[in-house]
Amino acid sequence: MATIADVARIAGVSTTTVSRHLAGQKIREVEAVEATIAALDFRASATARSLKSGVTGSVGLVVPDVSNPFFAAVVKGVESVSRQLELNVFLSNTDESVELERSVLGGLIGRVDGVILAPARENSDNTEQLRRAGVPIVLLDRRLNGCDDLDSVLVDSRGGSAQAADHLLSLGHRRIGVISGPLDSTPGRERYEGFMDALTSAGVDLDPEMIQVGDFKHDSGYQATLRLLGLPLPVTAIFSANNLMSTGVLRALHHMGVRVPEELSLVGFDDLELAELLSPPLTVISRPTVEQGVLAMRLLRNRIRGEGPAKAQHIVLDTGLTVRGSSRATQACRDVSTSHSKASMRAPRERTDEQ
Amino acid sequence: MATIADVARIAGVSTTTVSRHLAGQKIREVEAVEATIAALDFRASATARSLKSGVTGSVGLVVPDVSNPFFAAVVKGVESVSRQLELNVFLSNTDESVELERSVLGGLIGRVDGVILAPARENSDNTEQLRRAGVPIVLLDRRLNGCDDLDSVLVDSRGGSAQAADHLLSLGHRRIGVISGPLDSTPGRERYEGFMDALTSAGVDLDPEMIQVGDFKHDSGYQATLRLLGLPLPVTAIFSANNLMSTGVLRALHHMGVRVPEELSLVGFDDLELAELLSPPLTVISRPTVEQGVLAMRLLRNRIRGEGPAKAQHIVLDTGLTVRGSSRATQACRDVSTSHSKASMRAPRERTDEQ
DNA sequence: TTGAAAGCGCTAACAT
């Protein structure tokens, strides 16, 4: 690789002059310098620049699972903004592990100007090393206890779960199985609490065995469903706290031959690209995905530039209820009031259930 | 941030000694140095090291679309290996655009020790700048014309498509709609050619209007399906060349009220996490995903280390046919022989051209 | 406007 010294020597100027030209300042020998740069295919060393300036031109993006469509969308959002800002993105996957997260964040120190982090657990603060190093951090989708001083982009998980609860309640369900995420992660806890609070407000209590705690992964949704199906008094509906577990639930129901929504209703937190095409189409709580990444990257940019308000900014986005075919009124409820169940169900498209 | 000079001064040794300690060599004042490092929370500057050594400790991963589940899985594979190697991964999304790809690759020069690239188009070689800079490149999932000297990890797309063709032929289908990807991308071209060749071998010709070219995205599958459904002589089956387009096809069929597989069979290239749960479960050509990323990263590591054979290595992985509910025998075929169509679904690798 | 020289933080000869 050609260096600035090569260019300077061949163009017959000093390195300072070349450097100035690169910085956009006016110099006399523009043509000679430009010609030489082109001839040598010179590109200023990013490393040398970083060392001199203390700026890396990179950011870190740390997520629990890239192959989760939600985070894949977030990555896309972050990436699109960072491209415009000419920042490179280091992507790291923590696999929901606090230990991995810790080592990953440590490895980012000195290599990035800022970090967007979706922490694995809200009680395990791994940001201390980054903070000591003065690296700005934006939290994404998940809180971190004791870190309210950090910018964040979150979703109203409690509200979303309450929407799910109200939906199922309005359909007459009272025995509802809950498949929660880890209670020490923000979405896990808030979705659980939001759902339970809404039930409590409606005077509905769940037996302890109707509450299953999973790990946000496919298989835990599957296993939890099997346990719920094994209860002496079966549930009439299931609320699943994230997309991956919802598909696990659906798979278990398929395997066990449970008809949805005839025998059991299902509502999942998180929309899926394919939700509409599933058998049956899935009723979900939806929320912004790409947008979360976009917003987080914008917040981070402001921090990196030292712009914006000194105090932490917290963006909370709204969720929505998308009623599809996997939820319907209980038999009892339909007997009492047909018009009511019709009203609360947006007429779903025809299904060709070929089970 | 503390520097090596700070540590040296406080520990009462030279920077060289500290540096040696960091490199794992034996020194006398181990305790003093270690204590000082801990006290100052010293971490060697990655930037300074890079400048000195010429090694960045980073690699670039350039894909057309992170939110495509296939590439999300690839990313996961690459990431897991690079973590073990203590390499950081720059992730870039080209959105299937040659221009974006070009600028992205340019921006990686000097920042990475190697690049894994899934090129947007096989005729548009944007690797020249990287190659001049001596950056090792591994091609992933897609070829690049004139770049056979680069290592690659590919899938037997032709073979996979032939499997799809043979499957549909064995079910009696002769009027088959093909929804191809861009013919100037490797998977687009090879899947198209593999499929058509298999049909030709079986003496089956398709009318030109039965061949639709999409862009590998959801909507193009949707639109192409509408066009196919509008043909005067309808097709009895559709082959879709990737996952995203397949879901577009399915959505279009749902919207148009076409029953699958009763009225029309569908086979898609690429498995989907949810394929089994779709309505109907999708018959697909599957292939390794995470593994492709793992293998690509291993190839790249060897190049970076200067290990392995001098000549380019080309890994070609096999596909598999997974028969689910979206494909079935034509009425005519079922009339003739019910048992035979079952048998031919069992032997996917075999070309059973007779009905 | 331009250039000489110092220095960002680290490592590697080379000398001790």
Next chain:
DNA sequence: ATGTTAGCGCTTTCAA
């Protein structure tokens, strides 16, 4: 075993 010194490629005072 340890220290001195030079230098990776760039930017930036400070003089001219």
